[in-house]
Amino acid sequence: MGSLYFLIIVIVAVIAYTLYNYFSQKRAVKTLTEEEFKAGYRKAQLIDVREANEFDGGHILGSRNIPLSQLKMRMKEIRPDKPVYLYCQSGMRSGRAAQMLYRKGYKDLYQLQGGFKKWTGKIKSK
Template sequence: MLLIIVAVALIAYITFNFFYQRKIMKQLTEEDFRAGYRKAQLIDVREPNEFDGGHILGARNIPLSQLRQRYKEIRPDQPVYFYCQNTVRSGRAAQMLKRKGYNNLHCLKGGFKGWTGKVKKK
């Protein structure tokens, strides 16, 4: 019985997070992302080794693991375009910034793994 309660609670939590992230962060197709990211703050929330392996031109690397300490590097008065490998970390980053008062939050639908544009590697 306890296992069923835990499973239901976990499913409810995951479902809530999914819909909450969709509410606070607009998921953009690659075409829409390309149209707006040059006028926004482009943030790659992947870890530095992932960023060094390839990233979108013009992106800044602020890993999700460091965002709590570094969020003030992101201006709240400008749009924020996030991406990660597949959108999970982007959603968490958006939740964190929303709690800090940021509102104009966007992410690349499908994440970096679906990106077909120019990539810079170190």
């Protein structure tokens, strides 16, 4: 019986954590469709938060690579007074990056819905 209570507590904790992340991400970043993203990213800082090998395999033309794993150390490279457009492979890492930036005072944050794998625009490969 004790293990059943433990299991229920763990499940409730996981659900609560997931909901907290979901709603804090919604507050931090606006998710844009590809058309909305294309309309604004040229006037903003376009950041690819994937790792360098993923970036080299193909990225949106004009983007800079600042991997999520290096974001805390390289945050000074991103201006807080200009919009920041983020993307990753699927949208998970860009959401986490947006949360980190939001906590540091960045407010004008956007991410690409579906990430790079849904992108149909121009790309560049190395």
